[in-house]
Amino acid sequence: MxxxxxxxxxxxxxxxxxxxxxxxxxxxxxxxxxxxxxxxxxxxxxxxxxxxxxxxxxxxxxxxxxxxxxxxxxxxxxxxxxxxxxxxxxxxxxxxxxxxxxxxxxxxxxxQGVVPHPGLSRRVRRGLELLDAGGELQVSSTQGTNLSIALQGARRWHHDGLAARPGTVAQWPRGVIGTAPAMGSANGTVVMAPGDIWLPLAWYARSTVTLTFEGGRMVGIEGPRSETDAVRAHLASLDNPSAYRFDAVEIGMLWIDQRRSPALFEPGLAESFGVADRYGHVVIATGDDATRGIACCLRNATVAVDEVAAVRSGRPQGELAPDVYEQAAHRYPLDGDGLARPSVREVS
The missing domain is CATH 3.40.50.720 (NAD(P)-binding Rossmann-like Domain)
Structure with a gap:
């Protein structure tokens, strides 16, 4: 109670x-x-x-x-x-x-840890403007992710939890920008590293797994069988070719004001509510509205739009990052690695 x-x-x-x-x-x-x-x-x-x-x-x-x-x-x-x-x-x-x-x-x-602030809506809006103006989005990582998608003709969306105008519906607490690229435009590799999160399976990747996309479809899953067998079994159970179709890239923008463990496999995070919306998480998903495939939640990815960094190593950049006013509203400031940790001004 x-x-x-x-x-x-x-x-x-x-x-x-x-x-x-x-x-x-x-x-x-x-x-x-x-x-x-x-x-x-x-x-x-x-x-x-x-x-x-x-x-x-x-x-x-x-x-x-x-x-x-x-x-x-x-x-x-x-x-x-x-x-x-x-x-x-x-x-x-x-x-x-x-x-x-x-x-x-x-x-x-x-x-718990949700801190309503107008800065979130501002950052989401700036991120959407960046996608609208771009021609190509690239996702990369030090683990080997190297994926590109075309933004011309892409569908875009956002959630900022703000229903400020009559006739609007907002989901809350949410904070995300996303894009579904033009059909067949996704090419490259997505590398799941230990500590990344398989969605909707809600468990951590324990080994490195490489997903290969060509012409907007997943054509390869490589890695230890202990990891890849579960992913293949999940996709096969859906019994629909759409499960292998590249669907979307989403960038989490929601800053949850809670202590974060520095542990790679942080207890409870993988299955926590709204993990895909967490600040700096990058989700790459397959499937469609009727058939959800697999979603890779990369926790340390870099995202660039026409070579302009939107996220660098799991940390939003430029106008996608909180300003000093939004930072001041939080009890646990974001550390250099994007984790929220206690500040010197914390009180019990």
Missing amino acids: QTATGDRRVIDTMARQLDLCRTAPGQAAAVLVDQATDPAMADAAVAALEQLGLSPTTVVVDDQPPGGGGAAGTPPEVIVSLLAERLEDFESMIAPQAKVLSVVAPGPGEL
């Missing part, structure tokens, strides 16, 4: 994020929950909205989408959804002008 202090921290964190979404006292608000929602999350969402001067209504939805346009009365201008990815099933109850904060963290524990 959480302590009162723990509850207050979660409420304050939600309230700060909702404040960034430009909620205003007196706005009509609703919290969407279902039978799977953690009651502590529902209580925190209601308390956070009340802290900002709103009087939210809790709406319990069942397994079937409502047939009408929502509850009677004023349509909510601010909605906190605790339905995760099922939000699209309930679009009929959401007014077109509503701001929707879709909380994808399943419980209060996953919000």
Whole structure:
């Protein structure tokens, strides 16, 4: 059971994020929950909205989408959804002008270390602009990764957890920029080194494995059988050629303010919530919307757009890096290797 202090921290964190979404006292608000929602999350969402001067209504939805346009009365201008990815099933109850904060963290524990700050949105926006202006993206690493994809005609997306304008839906806590390249344009190698993370398998690579891409498809998996057999078995179990198609590159931008172990195989990190969004992680994925293939979470990769470094050895560069104001908001500053560690100003 959480302590009162723990509850207050979660409420304050939600309230700060909702404040960034430009909620205003007196706005009509609703919290969407279902039978799977953690009651502590529902209580925190209601308390956070009340802290900002709103009087939210809790709406319990069942397994079937409502047939009408929502509850009677004023349509909510601010909605906190605790339905995760099922939000699209309930679009009929959401007014077109509503701001929707879709909380994808399943419980209060996953919000520990989240520090809402406008700097994240700024960095995500700058990263998206860099992708928009580029012609080629290169991913490399000291372990041997050497991959290039074309950005002309590529699809791009971002998540920054910010629903600041009416009619927007934002997943929170999220922080990522991503691109799906033009069909057939991915070529090169991706090298998984010990300590990198296989997604969605949620386990660490223990040996070096090389994936080779030609013309946008995976054509080779090389490495010790103890590692490659599991990857091959996973892909084969999907029984779909799309599982081998190059899908996307994503760059994590979310700074989680927690102590980080310097250990290569940090306990709990590989299977932790939102590991793909972590600051400086680079995810290279195969598959499509219907068939998720394999995803390689590289923790020390370098990413360049037209030879301009966006990430260097797992650390975002230039305008993708936090400024002094965002750094000051965190208790654990990022060390030179991108890990968050205690600062001299830490208090117990």
